[in-house]
Amino acid sequence: MTTIVVIAKECLPGRVKTRLHPPLSLEQAAELAAASLDDTLGALASLPASRRILAFDGVIPPRAAAGYEILPQAEGTLDLRLAAVFDACEGPTVLVGMDTPQLTKSLLEPVFTDWTDDVDAWFGFANDGGFWTLGLNDPTGDLLRGVPMSRSDTGARQLKRLTDAGLRVSLLPTLTDVDTIDDAHRVAQIAPHGGFARALAAMMAPSATDGPR
Incomplete structure (x- = not known):
């Protein structure tokens, strides 16, 4: 029985993904952050969690x-x-951020199928x-x-903290955290059919009102 926790901010202009501005407006950056969160929640939807928390x-x-x-x-x-x-959870608990919309169900399935007695922690860079x-x-x-936090x-x-505490850690694949517009394009190429990629494509498309240049 495993708890999934997603940690997220409300996607309001000026509060999220401000490093995408420019080239995106603050409103577009917030819209893209919302799409990233929605894709993340969608990827987790069918995993057999016993409890689901949005921090x-x-x-x-x-x-x-x-x-x-x-959970505020x-x-x-x-x-x-x-x-x-x-501290608010009991039993096996996995925390996921909102900034990796290329996340898929299969990436986290090992946490639900291979959490054996010789694994104390899972970690994804x-x-x-x-x-x-x-x-x-x-x-x-x-x-x-x-x-x-928020350092290179x-x-x-964090991994050293876990291993220094004697925990046996199993690593998950490294994912791209969307911080910059280059990150956004990279993730959209990895997951071209998600809401994040569609939202970014719409933002990058020339306006239909733009005439020939």
């Missing part, structure tokens, strides 16, 4: 999170907010040096508190 920083959760328990994020830095999520997922068989926030060595430091 949410905002007021109005996305419709795609229907059926999720809404704790105050403080990201390490404290992530730690609070794990992001290409920017962070991480996109962390699964703990015995969730405790102490494994995250104090790990510096965050993933390496």
